[in-house]
Amino acid sequence: MNPARERRPEVTPGWAVLLVDEDLEQLEFVRGVIQGIGCAVQACNSYAEGMHQLVSGAFNMIVVGQGSRNFEGRCILEGASEFNRRLPVVVVAQHLEMKCYLEAMQLGAVDYVAEPFAGAEIARVMRNWAPRRQALLDAERRNSSLTSERHLA
Numbered sequence: 001m002n003p004a005r006e007r008r009p010e011v012t013p014g015w016a017v018l019l020v021d022e023d024l025e026q027l028e029f030v031r032g033v034i035q036g037i038g039c040a041v042q043a044c045n046s047y048a049e050g051m052h053q054l055v056s057g058a059f060n061m062i063v064v065g066q067g068s069r070n071f072e073g074r075c076i077l078e079g080a081s082e083f084n085r086r087l088p089v090v091v092v093a094q095h096l097e098m099k100c101y102l103e104a105m106q107l108g109a110v111d112y113v114a115e116p117f118a119g120a121e122i123a124r125v126m127r128n129w130a131p132r133r134q135a136l137l138d139a140e141r142r143n144s145s146l147t148s149e150r151h152l153a
Contacts, residue, residue, distance in 0.1 A: 016060050017034050018042050018061075019042065020049075020050030020063070021064065021092070026094065034126070037126060037127070039126070042057060055083060061089075061129065063092060064090070066093035074104075088129045089109050089110060090111045090112075091109045092112075092122070093113070094115050096114035
């Protein structure tokens with residue numbers, strides 16, 4: 001077996017994830033999955049509260065429920081895009097809605113997970129995005145320290 005192939009990127013322990021879903025059953029299921037991979041979860045069962053938390057908190061990722069076919073979760077995706085474009089947003093849906101999927105991707109979602117999904121699918125998405133998110137943060141820190149050094153010189 002190839003050890004490099006067996007290594008899987010892991011979510012950074014203590015990652016702060018904002019979870020927003022008005023479906024309480026789905027909210028609790030997804031919360032359990034996210035906590036199970038070592039993340040801190042701020043869960044909100046209303047989109048309005050999710051918007052408030054988005055602006056007032058520091059999160060590494062957002063997981064938002066699509067809502068109905070009307071895609072009520074869109075407001076969180078749009079808010080994240082305005083607040084911090086680099087913040088990865090995953091949309092979870094009870095049923096695949098192609099129109100909502102396309103809209104979510106156009107608005108900048110990094111993934112769209114539709115039922116029937118297992119906890120492993122959500123964990124996979126988060127594990128795939130963890131290294132990318134960390135690389136972006138590291139690049140931002142390097143760029144800001146270089147900019148600061150230039151201003152001091």
